[in-house]
Amino acid sequence: MAKAKYLEVADELKKRIENGVYSRQEPLPDQEAFAEEFNVSRLTVKKAFDGLERQGLVYKQSGLGTFVSGDIPIKSALDSPANAFTGLRNLLGKKNIKSQILHFSVEFPDEQMQKNLELKKNEPIYNIVRLRLYYDKPYIIEHTYMPIKLVPDLDEKILHASIYDYIHKKLKLKFGHAYRKIRAAKPSEYDKKYLGAKDDDPMLELEQIIWLTNGQPIEYSVNRNRYDTRDYVLLDNNRF
Structure with a gap:
């Protein structure tokens, strides 16, 4: 593509x-x-x-x-923009990122997910967990929920490629804005099993909701990585 x-x-x-x-x-x-x-x-x-x-x-x-911009002396190879909408494959290179599907199911949303995605209890969602590998090394675990009515016909072929490319190029939908929360967390069993985290390794967690340009929420997700594999950065600029 x-x-x-x-x-x-x-x-x-x-x-x-x-x-x-x-x-x-x-x-x-x-x-x-x-x-x-x-x-x-x-x-x-x-x-x-x-x-x-x-x-x-x-x-x-x-x-x-x-x-x-001038040189940023604190910049490192781990830096990733905290406000990007392009997805890992476009950010780090399509050939460098691979996906391993850990879970993929269709279910009805619980009360919290109904609020997160503005859905009724009988409107089904995808429940997706993917391990993303960077140069074949465990990088991030992504736990993603999306409404089926907005992202129809999602399948494993798309999950192994790029969900965002499918949304933007096939479905012709555009992201409008996002709310993102970044925090430290203790390792889960998933983190230990798939990311090689030790019991005392800090984890970095990015929780987000993404809305389309028409105001409909299309994604609720939680991404987790080990403290030594990825940082999130934000360039702040006073434009006035």
Whole structure:
């Protein structure tokens, strides 16, 4: 499956930034210039800029444009943006991420899940648990719930590939906003069995609800990883 255009643009701009084509603390050319160069829409360029901003490579100033960031000395290889919507395969590379399905079932939501996903008790959901492997090493356990009415015909083939690509490209649905909570936790039996966590290893847990652009919640999930495999980062910017 071909990479989305905005990701292709973002990849090229990232290479140019890393190679010093654009100087740090200097503004990038405007979106219209890149739209013409890459033969894409301004919206595509904006999405590419947004992705680079989440990675800490650029920052935006209201009325002035988008600037190349300076070096971030505390940055590490474990860093992952806490506010990304692209999924692991697009973030870390499709060839680098594999999925092992630990659980996949259809069930009716309990009271809490009815609230999380704004469902009635007779509206079924998927209950999915996947172990994500990065370069064939255990990386994250994802426990995901989704309404069947919004994500029909989900199957194991899709689970082994990318649920988000299926939602965005096949179902033509767009994420609008998300609420995310990050906290420390003690290891569960799943963490010990599949992530190799020891009894005293701290775990990092990301709990989230994602809504579509029309305001419907499409995902409630809890992702867990060992303390030494992934960090979550957020680039904060005062644009005024």
